[in-house]
Amino acid sequence: MTSLLIPVDAYLVESLPTVWFGVVMFSLAMYVALDGMDFGIGMLYATRDDHDRETLLSAFGPIWDANEVWIVAFGTTLLAAFPAVYSRLLSEHYLLAIAIVMALLMRGVAPELREQRDEPEWHRRCDQLFVFGSTVTPLLLGTLVGSWIFGTAVFSLPSLLTGVGLVALCLTSGAAFLAAKTSGPLADDMVRFGTLSTAAYLGGVVVLLAVVYWLNPANVRALLVTLPAAAVVLASVGFGLGGIAAARQGRHKLWFGTTFGLSFLLVGLVATLLYPTIYPASGLTIDAVVVSPLALNLTTILGLPVLLLVLWYFKFLYGTFAGPVDGEGYST
Amino acid sequence: MIPAPDPVFSSVVQFAQTSMLLSPELASRAQFGWTISVHILFASLSIGLAPFIVYFTWKDVTSDEESYTRLREFWIKVFAVGFVMGTVTGIPMSFQFGTNFPQFAEAAGEMIGGPLAFEAKMAFFLEAVFLGVLLFGRERVSDRTYILSSVLTGAGAWLSGFWILVVNAWMQTPRGFELVQRNGMEIARLTDPIAAFFTPRMPWMYVHMMNASVIAVTLAVAGIAAYMIWRNRESKAWNTALRMAVVLLLISAPLQAIHGDAYGRHVAETQEQKFAAMEAHYDTGQADLHLIAIPKSFDALTDPRTDNLFTISLPAVGSFLASGGDFQAEVTGLHEYDDNPPVALVFWSFRAMVGLGFLFIGLALWGGNLLRQGKLRESTRYLQTMMLASPLGFVALLTGWYVTEIGRQPWVIQDVLKTNDAVSTTLTGAEATGTLVAFVVLYIALLTAFGFVLKWMIEGELERMGVRKREESGRPRMPWVKGDD
Structure with missing residues (x-):
């Protein structure tokens, strides 16, 4: 019966494995863009007084959990399409992967626990946990992605620089989101922080690329001087500078849009440096590790339409909470 | 030149390697x-x-x-x-x-x-x-x-x-x-x-697990509602919640027992080894059903054989249940297998689950009777019993899963892949033991935090109902806070 509905011996389209490589990267990009913004809020939280902290938590409250689900979408999509990569990436970076989920746990529970009790000492502990989790998660996640694409050990210079770069990017998108949602001194501070972090991010990317060009892990040097990689890097510089300009002109929503672009460009760079390989440490290519046609066709038919529906949910969620935010929550 | 290893240090290392660190497989499991x-x-x-x-x-x-x-x-x-x-x-x-x-x-x-x-x-x-x-x-x-x-x-x-x-x-x-x-x-x-999505087990598992979740939460709701009523008998909201919980329990608890009985037969048909472990049935042949098993000695806790147990058993009923009607049916015993699951964990978990299941039916009938007489809120004994029973639904749910998962060992995929062949080959005992310890510490903290949150919410509700005074300073101190903050 299934053979009538779903082709068993051939992919629905020949390039379906590449399409799913794209879906995996898209999920990662959504995660970096959306939860990256949450991490940014969590890091900037450390710079705020109690009044502003309530505002930051109000901005964070209704959206973070949905944003975080993108990491699960990324992981399970990787498992569904490329199980060998999922297995190796996680088992060969065991401690890092476990540390990421633990840091993510701290980030997630801290604000929820904080609001359950009105006591300064309790708030202080939860705040520490929140800032710690929000800082460490992107640092480690970037390190993991760096080790993945450069096929290096966990604590290599390129992988650590990727982690630092991701932290700077998260700061930028968090600052832009908060600037778009607030006004007054808080928004002004966000513009200041965001400008610095954008500069740090762009500088970090340049240093990272120089280091990998020099060290040449996983023979990545040849890929760096290709047109797609150069285009992604140039576009990042353009979006970064454009974002700073928009921030200074007070066009905060546009600025936030550019940070979204920066996140997608970063993951675009990851994809460019991998493709058509998908696990450089073992030299595995997409075609070598993709699941069989029936499994991938099924995941396509059942999964892709749902992914579109998920994007609609997000539109609805962000539409419901579209207004500016203060300590009381989102205004209508 | 490599210095000679310090004897104290090397014995510590040896101790760490032999005694303190779990194997990657055991730690992962x-x-x-x-x-x-x-x-x-x-x-x-x-x-x-x-x-x-x-x-x-x-x-x-x-x-x-x-x-x-x-x-x-x-x-x-x-x-x-x-x-x-x-x-x-x-x-x-x-x-x-x-x-x-x-x-x-x-x-x-x-x-x-x-x-x-x-x-x-x-x-x-x-x-x-x-x-x-x-x-x-x-x-x-x-x-x-x-x-x-x-x-x-x-x-x-x-x-x-x-x-x-x-x-x-x-x-x-x-x-x-x-x-x-x-x-x-x-x-x-x-x-x-x-075939792969709708396996023979799928419908059994789905009904049993969803209903188990409903029972567990219903008991928790009932327990909290009972506490609120015990403190404030006039609370309209919590009387509503308790009535709802009793009615839901009257439906879900008997359903779970009837469904579980048929589910057990399905397990006997599809996973003979697990079924044998559930009944600690070692020798192939006719199987008795142990209704109640009481350990004679501490050995029985880790090795639940008939010799070690006082049992109240129905002779041959194990065969009858496993085969769906034949008292003489042969049930494969654990001696037939080279590698068995930890029988004691499966055997006792199964008994705990079934025993709790019957307890829940009893609580449902008791509550239903009080509800019929309109005495639900008056029976202090029932309210107190429900408070004590409030976490037990989760205990039953967990022990049920231990039967399912531990009972499937040594397989991770039944008859296809063994668990010890599935464990990472790059993982060391130190890494696996270290993360295990970290998860234990972290999750105990998490559960404790959740317990505190529930406690605070219940206290807040009592204050709102006016049966509990807010403390002097407006908030009690956290246990670890010393001096003024």
Whole structure:
């Protein structure tokens, strides 16, 4: 019966494995863009007084959990399409992967626990946990992605620089989101922080690329001087500078849009440096590790339409909470 | 020149290597078992609370009764905290197939990857997005959208359970695949998705688990409601909640026993070894059914053989149940297998689950009788019993899962892949033991925090009802706070 509905011996389209490589990267990009913004809020939280902290938590409250689900979408999509990569990436970076989920746990529970009790000492502990989790998660996640694409050990210079770069990017998108949602001194501070972090991010990317060009892990040097990689890097510089300009002109929503672009460009760079390989440490290519046609066709038919529906949910969620935010929550 | 090893140091190292560190396999199994045990408490909390949330939201929006507003607010808050705990403990689950059991993930990727990805996309997103609306959107969306959000949040939880159980049921009764070589290892290639998703175990497991979650949460709701009534007999809201819980328990508890009986027969047909472990049945032949087993000695706790137990047994009824009607039927004994699951864990877990199941039926009938007489709120003894019983539904749920998962050993995929062949080959005992310890510490902290949150919420509700005074300073000190803050 299934053979009538779903082709068993051939992919629905020949390039379906590449399409799913794209879906995996898209999920990662959504995660970096959306939860990256949450991490940014969590890091900037450390710079705020109690009044502003309530505002930051109000901005964070209704959206973070949905944003975080993108990491699960990324992981399970990787498992569904490329199980060998999922297995190796996680088992060969065991401690890092476990540390990421633990840091993510701290980030997630801290604000929820904080609001359950009105006591300064309790708030202080939860705040520490929140800032710690929000800082460490992107640092480690970037390190993991760096080790993945450069096929290096966990604590290599390129992988650590990727982690630092991701932290700077998260700061930028968090600052832009908060600037778009607030006004007054808080928004002004966000513009200041965001400008610095954008500069740090762009500088970090340049240093990272120089280091990998020099060290040449996983023979990545040849890929760096290709047109797609150069285009992604140039576009990042353009979006970064454009974002700073928009921030200074007070066009905060546009600025936030550019940070979204920066996140997608970063993951675009990851994809460019991998493709058509998908696990450089073992030299595995997409075609070598993709699941069989029936499994991938099924995941396509059942999964892709749902992914579109998920994007609609997000539109609805962000539409419901579209207004500016203060300590009381989102205004209508 | 390498200095001679310090004898004290090397003996410490040897001790660490031989005694303190678990093998990667044992540590991985313990870690997965521990993390899933904690996660499943929160996952089943979401599943079981879903009907309550939908009902309270609907009644709150459509009627003017203030008691429903309070019930909605209280239980949505519990749901929200539980959901956050479920999310943060669920993310490690979705990665631990890869970190600790990569051979399993790679071999079964085609079979389990799809359902797990559907779980994230179809269910988890649905629940997370609409919970955001449910928690923060009361004033921002129409009444109808608000009720719909509660339904979608609940549906997300139930759908999530569906896809996760598709995966687990396939591991119990795998089919719809063929074994082929890929990248130097044997992997399961999907050949028939319908067979693979709707395995023989799937419907049994889904009904049993969803109902178990409902029972567990109903008992928790009943326990909290009983406490509130005990402190304030006139509380309209909590009397409503307790009545609802008793009625729900009257339906769900007997259903679980009837369903569980048939489920047991299905296990006997499909997983003979597990069934034998559940009954500690060693010698192939006619099997008795041990209704009640009491250990004669401490040995019986770890080695539950008939010689070690006082049992009240129905002769040959084990055979009758396993075969569906034949008292003479031969039941395969554990001696037939080279490698058996830890029998004692399975045997005692099974007894704990079944025993609790009957206790719940008793509590339901008692409550139903009081309800009929209109004496529910007056019976202090019943209220106190329900308070004590409030966590037991979760205990039954966990022990049921121990029967299912430990009983499947030594297999991770029944008759296809053994657990010790699935464990990471790059993992060291030190890494695995270290992360296990970290997870134990972290999750105990998490459970403690959740316990405190529940306690504070209950205290807040008592204050609101005016039966508990706010303390002098407005807030009691945290236990660890010294001096003035």
